[in-house]
Amino acid sequence: MAADTNVPPGVLKAREALKDVPHEPGAKKKDPILVADKVVRRFGGLTAVQVDHIEIQRGAITALIGPNGAGKTTFFNLLTGFDKPNEGNWTFNGSPLGGVAPHQVARKGMVRTFQLTKALSRLSVIDNMRLGATGQKGESFWRGLVPALWQGQEKEITERADELLVRFKLDAKREDFAGSLSGGQRKLLEMARALMVQPDMVMLDEPMAGVNPALTQSLLGHVKSLREDGMTVLFVEHDMDMVRDISDWVIVMGQGQVIAEGTPDTVMADPRVIDAYLGAHHDGTAHDSAEVAAEVAAEAEGGKSDE
Ligand SMILES: Nc1ncnc2c1ncn2[C@@H]1O[C@H](COP(=O)(O)OP(=O)(O)OP(=O)(O)O)[C@@H](O)[C@H]1O
Ligand SMILES: [Mg+2]
Numbered sequence: 001m002a003a004d005t006n007v008p009p010g011v012l013k014a015r016e017a018l019k020d021v022p023h024e025p026g027a028k029k030k031d032p033i034l035v036a037d038k039v040v041r042r043f044g045g046l047t048a049v050q051v052d053h054i055e056i057q058r059g060a061i062t063a064l065i066g067p068n069g070a071g072k073t074t075f076f077n078l079l080t081g082f083d084k085p086n087e088g089n090w091t092f093n094g095s096p097l098g099g100v101a102p103h104q105v106a107r108k109g110m111v112r113t114f115q116l117t118k119a120l121s122r123l124s125v126i127d128n129m130r131l132g133a134t135g136q137k138g139e140s141f142w143r144g145l146v147p148a149l150w151q152g153q154e155k156e157i158t159e160r161a162d163e164l165l166v167r168f169k170l171d172a173k174r175e176d177f178a179g180s181l182s183g184g185q186r187k188l189l190e191m192a193r194a195l196m197v198q199p200d201m202v203m204l205d206e207p208m209a210g211v212n213p214a215l216t217q218s219l220l221g222h223v224k225s226l227r228e229d230g231m232t233v234l235f236v237e238h239d240m241d242m243v244r245d246i247s248d249w250v251i252v253m254g255q256g257q258v259i260a261e262g263t264p265d266t267v268m269a270d271p272r273v274i275d276a277y278l279g280a281h282h283d284g285t286a287h288d289s290a291e292v293a294a295e296v297a298a299e300a301e302g303g304k305s306d307e
Contacts, residue, residue, distance in 0.1 A: 010228040014060035014248040021249075023262030026053035033058040033201055033232045034079070034110075039088030041074055041256075048074045048290070049085070050256040056201075061223065061233040063243045063264070066253035067277050072236045073290035075253070076205055080112045081105045082294035093200060109200035113190040113207065121179025125170060125189060128178050129161035130154075132196035160196060168192040168222065184215030191222060202226055204235035205291065208242055220246055240268065252276065 017030045032055035041049040049071040056062055064072050077083035079090060081102040089098045092110050100108070120128055165171040168188045173181060178189060187207055194202055207219060223246055226233050237243055243250060243264060250267040252260040254276035260267055267273055 008224075008228055010059065010224075010230070011248070014057070014227065017057050018060060018249050018263070021057075023260075023266050025258040025261055027055070027261050029055040029057040031058045032056055034090065034092050034234075036079065036090035037088060039075070039078060039090065040086045041071075041078055041083065042086050047256050049078065051075060051088070051253075051258055054251065054258055056232060056234055057249060058200075058232050059227065059230060060248040061227050061235070061246055062249045062251060063247040064234060064236045064251050064253060065238070065240075065243060065267075066259075070253040070276075071256040072253055073205055073294075076112055076203055076236065077290055077294040080110065080203065083290075106197050106199070109197070110203070111194040111197055111199045111201075112203035113187075113194050113205060121177060123178055124175050125165065125178055125181070126158070126161055126174045128189060129164065129193055129196060130157055132193035133157045133160065157196070164192040164195055169218070182212065182215075183210040184212045184219070187211055187219060188215070188222070191219075199231065201232040201234065204233065204237075206236055206238065208237060208239050216242075244268070 021027050021029055034054075034056040036051060036054045038053075039049055039051045040047065064075070066072055074083065078085050078088075079097070081097070081100050081104070084099070089096060091097060092105075092108060095108070097105060097108070097110070105111075120131075123131070162171065162174075165174055168191065170185065170188060170192065173185065178186065181189060187210075191202075191204070191207070204223070207223065208216060211219060220242065223233060223235070227248075235247075247264055250260075250262060250264050251258055252267060252270075252273050254272075259276060260270050260273050262270070
C-alpha cells in the first residue's frame with residue numbers, strides 16, 4: 001500500500017481499469033474509447049493489416065508494438081483517415097469513424113503526430129501551432145468571410161498555443177522556423193501541435209525515433225502527463241525500455257494481425273511475441289512507406305480543401 005502513495009492518480013486509474021482484462025488478442029476493455037472490427041488493408045497481394053477486433057482503454061497509455069512491416073503505421077493511417085481500408089469499421093467515443101477525413105477525425109478528438117512536412121518547416125513554430133488548431137488551410141476561406149469571428153478565435157488560439165509552447169519549453173523558439181529545430185524539438189512541437197485541438201486521444205508513431213537522449217526523459221514526461229490530464233494515448237515504439245516505462249497495456253501486431261495483448265511484463269515474456277520479433281528482419285529502412293503514403297494523402301487533402 002505504502003508504495004502506491006507516490007503513484008499518480010492517472011496511473012492508478014489505468015491500472016484499475018485494466019486489471020481484470022484477459023491477456024489475449026482482441027480482449028474487451030472496461031471502458032474502450034476506440035473499438036475496431038475486421039479492419040483489412042491490402043496492397044496488391046500483400047495484406048498489411050488484418051485486425052479482427054481491437055479495443056483501446058480510455059485514459060490509459062497503450063503501446064502498439066511489433067516487428068518492422070507488421071502494419072502498425074498502416075493501421076494508424078486507417079484509424080485517422082489518412083488511408084482507406086478494404087474492409088472494416090470502427091467507433092471512437094461511440095460514433096463511427098470509418099470514411100471520415102483526417103481533419104474531421106482530429107476535430108472529433110483523435111489526433112496523431114506526424115513527421116513535419118517541408119511546407120511546415122518553412123513556417124514559424126507559433127504558426128505551426130496555430131495551424132494545428134484550425135486543422136486545415138481551408139480555414140482561410142472562413143477567415144475572409146467572417147473576420148470578426150475569426151479574430152476572436154485567433155486570440156484564443158494564440159493564447160492556447162503560447163501556453164503549450166511554455167509547457168513544452170519551446171517558447172524561446174516561438175518565432176523560429178520549425179525547420180531549424182532539432183529532431184527532438186520537432187517531436188515536442190508535433191506533440192504540442194496535436195494538443196491544439198484539445199483531443200481525447202493522442203496517437204504517436206515512434207515518438208522517440210531520432211530523439212537525442214537529453215530530450216528523451218522530457219518527452220516521456222510529456223506523454224505521461226497526457227494520461228494525468230485524462231487523455232488516452234496509443235503509441236508505436238520500438239524502444240522496449242520506453243514501452244516498459246510508460247505503458248499500462250501493450251498490444252502486439254505481427255503480419256497485420258493482433259497476436260498478443262497484456263501488461264508489458266507478460267507480453268514481453270510471451271513466446272509468440274519473441275517469435276514474431278526473431279522471425280522478422282530489422283533492416284530499419286523499409287519502415288516509412290506507410291507514413292510517406294499518408295503524408296502524401298494529407299497534402300492532397302489540404303490542397304483540396306483550399307480550393
Ligand atoms: N502505400 C503502400 N504501398 C504498398 N505497400 C505498403 C504501403 N504502405 C505500407 N506497405 C507495406 O505494408 C506493410 C506494413 O507496413 P507498415 O509501415 O504499416 O509497418 P510498420 O509496422 O509500421 O513497420 P515499422 O515498424 O518498420 O514502421 C509493409 O510490408 C509495407 O511495406
Ligand atoms: Mg511504422
